[in-house]
Amino acid sequence: MAAALTMGNLMAQELKMPTLDDLLPGGETYRYAENIYGLQWWGDVLVKPDIDRISTVDLKNGKETVLLTVEQVSDLLKQNGVEMNLPSLQSVQLLWPGETKMLIRTRTDYFVVDWKSGKMVTKQSMPRGAASADFHSESGNLAYTIKNNLYVNGKQLTNEPDGIVVGQSVHRNEFGINKGTFWSPKGNLLAFYRMDESMVTEYPLVDIDARVGELTPVRYPMAGMTSHKVTVGVYNVATGQTLYLDSGDPTDRYFTNISWAPDEKTIWLVELNRDQNHAKLCQYDAQTGKLMGVFYEEENPKYVEPEDPIVFLPWDNTKFIYMSERDGFKHLYLMDTQTKVYPEKRNVAGSTYKESFKTTQLTKGNWLVQDILGFNNAKKEIVFASTEASPLQTNIYKVNVKTGAKTTLNGYEGVHRAQLSASGTYLIDSYSTPTEARKIDVYDTTGKGKDKAINLLTAEDPLKGFVLPQIETGTIKAADGKTDLYYRICKPADFDPNKKYPAIVYVYGGPHAQMIHNGLRYDARGWDLYMANKGYIMFTVDNRGSENRGFEFESSTFRHLGVEESKDQVKGVEFLKSLPYVDATRIGVHGWSFGGHMTTSLMLRYPDIYKVGVAGGPVIDWAFYEVMYGERYMDTPQTNPEGYKETNLRNLAGNLKGHLLMIHDYQDETCVPQHTLSFIKACVDARTYPDLFIYPGHPHNVSGRDRIHLHEKITRYFEDNL
């Protein structure tokens, strides 16, 4: 024990104790792991832009050859009448395989320059304040929005009043939607969203930084209330005409996953009912707006969540990939539009579906496909990312569409992000592992390429030289007694198994997120490291309901969000308490957003387990949350009154025993301040005593410089009370 102490002292001398500024994004001394910004494929040529030059990289030996210098690029622009100070070439894009053209983007301009001819090929501009820019490289067309209206090539397409938003993301970014414009393959036509939210109740956010507190309302449809209406328009650049898809009354429906047929003649999208339990794959005629057919339907008594637009095989315009969770895990299905079948109702794993095209399931198993990365045309392969190796990992695989043969391209430890070359022959693999901050390798997609990969970067741990805790992962059983849950534990660097440590649980717990991966330090957050250094055991467990474990795991929380999740979190604490070095009387919990809900839920449902909690931006009452996300998991207050009552934490306000700090952002448009403020009122009514803090000027969560303040505040709260 004396030796350990000495070692601790020794370490402390050699290593520096990190501050919050060292550990958190926004901190003055925070460093991200080194990266190669702008690395890209120019066809099958690897291109590495840098601040002062663009180089090509030889795929055999990694040798770099300068393609252009920043002076040359500046001269090219100058020759074409553009005088500008190019600060870096890292954002330059070579989007035209085989062609000596590059896209140079400024805040408002798109310049396409041919460096061989020296000519400006395309020059597009948008006014300052324009947003949602969508540049089509083949046609050179540029779509963008100004306030709530849509523009293409400088022409205003719509003139909608306030309350109607065109060309922007809709449905609050649910269903995989993250933009509002969709160019057809050749860029002749632009599909776009139009959202009428004039009938949606405004939530009155207030900007207290104005001379007199100023109203900055947001249209926020709350669960069970009137929602916005979305329609899809199609603009024809040549004719200047716009039509809207004839999809009928858009009331209480979702229009998701827009994609174009390769021939630009039709648009495919998935329509979902408000109840979110019945998805329909629809094809519309882009010339007439008429519905051509519903070719696939999927129903589930809980919910169906289509998030991936269909993708046509590049070598066969008659076949596309549909991604579905219908068998319990998201997998790839090949649909053949040339082979119609009778749409018989079938059941699998609780789902019901009807296929109108002959369909082949390309992947299968108790793991899920996360993303389609591209294709190898020559070999008829799809390259994709999946969790097959481990639910904590993303690895890259390929599947042969003809043979169904599946091959791992990098099936070993880590979280891999890949960029596939144009032909699908090569990939850039950017990954991290529990002990590696970032590595970037390039190799071929034969399946054996990894062995002869060229390493472009091995980033140093940005926290090298700092005292860091010991971090481990493992599994425990969920409250259902059977499901494995992954946990992560951080122990102080000078951990002494004979001591008793207080423990803090960091929790998120909601769908679409997973706190533990096999990335650097198993995703332990800067604050986890900070608190472990201060002598806390930091613990996180991904409960049922979280991401990457399949539909049953996620949907076990259906209609009573937070309840099953809390039971699983208690299993985590039981595990903690089983550890001889954890002081069972000093358990804290902290989380943000869904994790704020969890923190509050745990403090109120298990007041004798958790002594101190810090809940940030919490959901308190799902009736105050928005329609798309909320109703998927909770249905509506009208159809699930018991569930809303059970999960409304105001109803548990009287249970508060420990110290609970509620933190909310005053500009929180995601989880409006009403959640926390109504909870405070409930506690006053119940004569319980939570604490409160508000961050004015911040939307959901606190980022930037103030993130340090936030975590100092949180730290003090645990130090004072745990």
Added chain:
Amino acid sequence: MAAALTMGNLMAQELKMPTLDDLLPGGETYRYAENIYGLQWWGDVLVKPDIDRISTVDLKNGKETVLLTVEQVSDLLKQNGVEMNLPSLQSVQLLWPGETKMLIRTRTDYFVVDWKSGKMVTKQSMPRGAASADFHSESGNLAYTIKNNLYVNGKQLTNEPDGIVVGQSVHRNEFGINKGTFWSPKGNLLAFYRMDESMVTEYPLVDIDARVGELTPVRYPMAGMTSHKVTVGVYNVATGQTLYLDSGDPTDRYFTNISWAPDEKTIWLVELNRDQNHAKLCQYDAQTGKLMGVFYEEENPKYVEPEDPIVFLPWDNTKFIYMSERDGFKHLYLMDTQTKVYPEKRNVAGSTYKESFKTTQLTKGNWLVQDILGFNNAKKEIVFASTEASPLQTNIYKVNVKTGAKTTLNGYEGVHRAQLSASGTYLIDSYSTPTEARKIDVYDTTGKGKDKAINLLTAEDPLKGFVLPQIETGTIKAADGKTDLYYRICKPADFDPNKKYPAIVYVYGGPHAQMIHNGLRYDARGWDLYMANKGYIMFTVDNRGSENRGFEFESSTFRHLGVEESKDQVKGVEFLKSLPYVDATRIGVHGWSFGGHMTTSLMLRYPDIYKVGVAGGPVIDWAFYEVMYGERYMDTPQTNPEGYKETNLRNLAGNLKGHLLMIHDYQDETCVPQHTLSFIKACVDARTYPDLFIYPGHPHNVSGRDRIHLHEKITRYFEDNL
């Protein structure tokens, strides 16, 4: 010491320790001191309504004679077709001396019944939701408002849109204004305020108790910004016509202290410029609306604050009393409208004035007149309340208008409130002293009446039987080295001079308020008693700037509110520290509103003195405070930029060292939440760490049941941190 301890234990056995519920209004077990509700003069007859009867009281022996029982009154109503359950006769008013008539008021009805004839003399009603009722007893006319418009006898007089308010108090209740309608002496004409505030910026308050957080904006003119415009209308009941006084452009002017000439022909009011340093007593013709003259003007380089409408002598319609602070203390001036004088500019005590009437100063001295209670016609006496006996007291005096002889009616200890009989021959004296909760005596106004007073009530201390601290008062010198400041100190019941106690300062410190009087327990608040019982020395000192000490004392804070006041508070702490039993390292401070400003100011200006502060509903930046109050003391941000900068506590946010809890009400219309929220932001920017709590659903300060929660919250904060 052992003896003292034993005594303490003995006391603790005999007496009960009071809870917050025992000590604070709103508490479940809180009791007000006993009172006689509805005690009134019927001419010179003393009438004592009770729940089940109305009695007259013999002024010689106090013997009560029943005038009417509740059954008789109910029957009277029933005979006149009104069936109602009369819960009590305590609100019945006998407004007609010598006549057997009484006014019975319900929420919406005014019944005047003659109990001798059994007839209903007057029956007036207003709709539910009506407000600002103003019933004129002689004419029987009833004025009231519905929303923003004015009604008389059921007729709607105005039809103004939202943003224009008629018949309600204006200028945010400053300048002594507390209502918006003014009946002429005989009730034939009604003067009323009309306030156009449509040009005033709205502050966006939010009600989070609605289904979706709901905007409940208030028109709130902030210092230096565009303010509302007020005009005065006159409605003639007989003709049904309304005219507005022709007072010119009302921009940036205040129309205050409306009163009627006895003959109903003219209206007198005081007009004040926006700068509040030039008051003009104006007379308007009530028939034409024309200005008849400006008969008195008063200027002061700091401010003039007219708060008292003129009062005509009942025995001489040509003379009235004007109350002015021009010589440094508010005194009575008799103005003779029949004797015009050349309005020469004169100076006194820093003020400049011009009188157009011969004026006699009736009272004089370093004390102030607080109120005119009435007159004794026969003896030509004015009965009034003043601080002559002590700045901590209100006593009743009379002055003979002819001789100038002044006599005390009850010039001894205590705070006295008096009701004068119609002739001015008798008064009801309701008072409290440091050891007496409430006494009600009746006696004549000869000056010797007090000796043979009839005692109607001697209320028991509502806290009898509870452990209570030792309370003392005294004076210390202000930071100017010369001015006496009154303090109050509460020591634990079992006070041990050899122990060291932490001390908490309770502070208000702003104008128009004084925390210490010679009332029960020197006005020590329930929370002071509670904390003293918990072992804190509770201390309050009324700094310069507070009430009842004259103009120089109040206005020493001019243009930099909070700065001098804070210096005086530090003198209070120096005194505390000089006491051997005060632990100088454990000084806390708490206050609300102006006291919240003071608390924050002290924590930031003297971070090494104050360890813990709790600031409720604080002003943080006078630029966020309203025009009327704020500009009187601070001028405008445009004309006093240094003063606004010096007193803007955001600029001191970086100084915070101790524990500071900021509490704000979410529906605070007086001191909008922007104050506290902008301070929190400033602290985040400065990386300091205040704490925060918000009471949703409460306006300025927390009253009712939640007041207990508030004080438990405050108590815990001091217990945890001091």
